[in-house]
Amino acid sequence: MEPILETKKLCCTYSVGTPFEHRALIDVDFRAYPGEYLGIIGHTGSGKSTLIQHLNALLKPSSGQVLLHGEDIWANAKATRMARFKVGLVFQYPEYQLFEETVYKDIAFGPKNMRLDAREIDRRVHEAAYFAGLTDDQLQKSPFELSGGQKRRVAIAGVIAMGPEVLILDEPTAGLDPVGRESILRNIRQFHDAKNATIIIVSHSMEDMARVADRIVVMNDARIPLQGTPREVFSHAEELRAMGLSVPQITQIFHRLRALGLGVDESVYTLKEAKEALLALKRRD
Numbered sequence: 001m002e003p004i005l006e007t008k009k010l011c012c013t014y015s016v017g018t019p020f021e022h023r024a025l026i027d028v029d030f031r032a033y034p035g036e037y038l039g040i041i042g043h044t045g046s047g048k049s050t051l052i053q054h055l056n057a058l059l060k061p062s063s064g065q066v067l068l069h070g071e072d073i074w075a076n077a078k079a080t081r082m083a084r085f086k087v088g089l090v091f092q093y094p095e096y097q098l099f100e101e102t103v104y105k106d107i108a109f110g111p112k113n114m115r116l117d118a119r120e121i122d123r124r125v126h127e128a129a130y131f132a133g134l135t136d137d138q139l140q141k142s143p144f145e146l147s148g149g150q151k152r153r154v155a156i157a158g159v160i161a162m163g164p165e166v167l168i169l170d171e172p173t174a175g176l177d178p179v180g181r182e183s184i185l186r187n188i189r190q191f192h193d194a195k196n197a198t199i200i201i202v203s204h205s206m207e208d209m210a211r212v213a214d215r216i217v218v219m220n221d222a223r224i225p226l227q228g229t230p231r232e233v234f235s236h237a238e239e240l241r242a243m244g245l246s247v248p249q250i251t252q253i254f255h256r257l258r259a260l261g262l263g264v265d266e267s268v269y270t271l272k273e274a275k276e277a278l279l280a281l282k283r284r285d
């Protein structure tokens with residue numbers, strides 16, 4: 001399958017020629033495939049936010065290319081504009097960027113800029129609110145009457161309302177409690193399943209990505225040293241530890257059980273698998 005989004009030898013150097021010069025991306029070859037649910041994981045400062053800001057043409061490469069459907073997004077002004085519409089980006093802590101008087105107007109801001117007619121804007125606002133887990137009666141409220149988690153949902157709805165083919169979210173669960181995290185991830189999953197959209201989630205939580213992602217891209221020091229299915233990635237426990245990352249807790253437990261001499265599969269990474277593996281072990285006794 002052809003990637004929907006691809007980078008070729010993408011490099012980003014910040015503050016060139018100053019004492020603060022910093023190479024944030026070095027020869028990055030990244031790929032996202034149509035309809036996949038991709039997790040980007042890495043410790044703080046590894047280059048995750050820098051990478052995703054290149055994917056919707058917010059940042060221009062220092063060198064290298066970004067391709068959307070095989071076309072360089074910087075080839076001409078039209079291609080750049082298309083990338084900004086087709087690739088929706090939800091920033092980290094987007095709730096600080098709400099500014100309209102009502103939730104409705106905030107969600108409608110993007111579609112309005114796309115010069116859609118009023119009916120279509122209205123349809124999109126309601127649909128996006130639904131996917132983001134907001135109720136209709138919240139639409140006429142001021143965003144400032146809402147809780148932090150609800151405000152974040154408004155910001156997510158605003159990007160969904162633009163009808164992106166690729167939805168990228170930078171640490172969408174940061175600062176939320178476990179229930180809020182679970183709920184936001186479930187909403188994003190529903191949007192993915194309903195629209196067959198490509199989802200790219202930046203996270204530093206192995207636990208979250210283990211549960212939701214089809215594939216994981218690991219970033220470390222401006223590069224992608226590791227990528228694959230969660231099972232493939234978590235089989236590199238030592239390398240992950242060296243990068244300051246860890247495998248999910250449940251995988252750690254299975255590594256321990258194996259070290260203790262129990263014949264369990266160490267590639268377990270979800271609770272469901274763990275339960276099955278333990279039941280199988282019990283049956284064998």
Ligand SMILES: Nc1ncnc2c1ncn2[C@@H]1O[C@H](COP(=O)(O)OP(=O)(O)O)[C@@H](O)[C@H]1O
Nearest residue numbers: 014015022024043044045046047048049050051
């Ligand atoms: N606007 C900027 N100017 C200079 N350096 C930056 C800028 N943004 C990020 N950096 C640096 O680039 C590196 C990667 O940052 P970032 O992409 O934000 O990483 P992450 O999202 O993985 O935490 C970090 O060392 C960061 O300090």
Ligand SMILES: [Mg+2]
Nearest residue numbers: 048049050092
């Ligand atoms: Mg970041």
